[in-house]
Amino acid sequence: MNLRNKLILFAGALLIIDQAVKIWIKTHLMLGEEIVVFDWFRLLFVENNGMAFGMEFSDGKFGKLFLSLFRIVAVGGIGWYITRLFKNHAPTGVLFAFTMIGCGAVGNIIDSLFYGLIFDSSFYQVATLFPEEGGYAPFLQGRVVDMLYFPLIEGHFPSWLPIWGGEHFIFFRPVFNLADSYITIGVLMLLLFYRKFFSEKQEEQH
Secondary structure (H helix, E strand, C coil), rough: CCHHHHHHHHHHHHHHHHHHHHHHHHHHHHCCEEEECCEEEEEEEEEECHHHHHHCCCCCCCHHHHHHHHHHHHHHHHHHHHHHHHHHCCCCCHHHHHHHHHHHHHHHHHHHHCCCCCCCCCCCCCCCCCCCCCCCCCCCCCCEEEEEECCCEEEEEECCCCCCCCCCCECCCCCHHHHHHHHHEEEEEEEHHHHHHHHHHHHHCC
């Protein structure tokens, strides 16, 4: 099997796994429901309505539309860059890293584009796939499904601290999904193992 087909199969597998997990979470858990796998690893169903940390632009609807369109343009740029790297015989690891980043972006775009159309949504019941009454949001307005939660350290600040004394804390509070993980892993691969490749490319351009 040539490298091109390996990249295509790799990308397809990543997207299928990401979407399978999200659809399972969406159709088996209610919003806010949690499954404790280990004390330090839990499946917590939340939905991201905007950018990172729940930030939104303007009135929310405009911000969500802008973010969805921006993601689509960004994925197009990543796809173009992967094609260019492939034609220039970039290292295999670089190609796989950028493929992971692209798949992460596409995985979350799928949520934004289609989940509002194909799911209903409620805090008090499990979502239905293809509900008869229609989905909870129009095209491009869907929410991204997050579920991976790693409260690695949980406890209380020492009582003698002047500001936070006695308050409860959780180390590593973000809830994310597999698509986010793909992006993070891809970026770390590039930073840790392929900085020399990009430095050499930059020197060649000068």
